[in-house]
Amino acid sequence: IYVYFLKWHSAQLRRNYYANICPNVENIVRNAVTKKFQQTFVTAPATLRLFFHDCFIQGCDASIIVASSGNNKAEKDHPDNLSLAGDGFDTVIKAKAAVDAVPRCRNKVSCADILVAMAARDVVALAGGPSYAVELGRLDGLSSTLASVNGNLPEPDHNLNKLTSLFAKRGLTRNDMIALSAAHSLGFSHCDKFSKRVYNFLPPRYKMDPTMNKTYAKQLRGMCPKNVDPRVAINMDPVTPRTFDNQYFKNLQNGMGLFTSDQVLYSDKRSRPAVNFYAQNQKGFENAFISAMTKVGRIGVRTGAKGNIRRNCAAFN
Structure with a gap:
């Protein structure tokens, strides 16, 4: 059942999703990620780890980037996520700002696509790994809770x-x-x-x-x-x-x-x-x-009313 759910929700993902929306989005993100990487190497492992934690908790919806607000404690503040380096979050936020600086692209590209597909792929390539075509078309999630993290991440002592x-x-x-x-x-x-x-x-x-x-x-x-x-x-x-x-x-x-x-x-x-x-x-x-x-990037993809495109990756609209 879960695998069927996974495939059904990933149906809207495709390469060149933004071809008629924000044609240069991959270059914009790559340039922003490269600039951050040149400032600190930590950008690479931090962004890659952020990608895994996001997708494994509630699906690939950038919910891990949302900051806690008031009494609502978000995923970001769970003990399993507190060790995530700030450079990963900063990479996504700066890439999002670079995309939104282009009038045609403003509020048209999801934080989830920036993190899960483009930034994660780009840091791997910058660190000497392979580059590859990515699937795009995710929406950002509408919730982020501390409880959603429990039991969903690999632990150092797992067999x-x-x-x-x-x-x-x-x-x-x-x-x-x-x-x-x-x-x-x-x-x-x-x-x-x-x-x-x-x-x-x-x-x-x-x-x-x-x-x-x-x-x-x-x-x-x-x-x-x-x-x-x-x-x-x-x-x-x-x-x-x-x-x-x-x-x-x-x-x-x-x-x-x-x-x-x-x-x-x-x-x-x-x-x-x-x-x-x-x-x-x-x-x-x-x-x-x-x-x-690629398979990880298809986990729990948000579609339709189950997601939106956040104006600010760290806060719900």
Whole structure:
């Protein structure tokens, strides 16, 4: 039923959706994103992570960008979203301003299309990953609540069964999930998200995660004191942290996945073949990533009266 819902709502999406509405929209967004990226590299991982969090919570409707107002606490303020870097939000807002600065385009392009399709695609390309044609035609969502986040995002300690189930509910296969996990090729994580893997904080029956490379674990302990400082951030890819590539999968082969949910993709025999394939085949990985990103972009698309085009991405009209 969910997959049928997914397909039905994605029916209006198509390439060149804005051809007769705002013909140059992709170049306008790309220029704005490039300018932001040149100011700070954090733009890339921040925008990509924002894209995933938005689509996985209520569908791809830019509801994660909406700020809390009064007693209404929005998705943005949920504990799982508070660590999202502000540069991702700023990227979308600046791209929206650039689009609306063109009279013909003003209030004609949704925040959802800017974030989900164009900006997410552009930051991947700017970081050395593939560029690809995107589907457009989403409307912005009409609600954003704290409760909608609960249980809808992957967690650092998830095992393969939990990850597979979470993605399957959104019409995504295990191989989609594995390819998309390479988003961790970019960006950073705070020490408190993985400290249990390198220090024995758990009950005595547990030991340091045996799937972690011992040298890597020692390096992490050197960067993250046992008395965890949640402000300290570590690159998720210790080898090529500023390049979107298949090094992520090579890291998993060497026991250098930062989260349990990363390393399990290699330690579990069911997902290991895909990791090995992507590690040795950059083009095969890129094709799988593009396919999976396109499928994510179709989740929960708003149509008709169920959405609109926000004048301000951070507030409802």
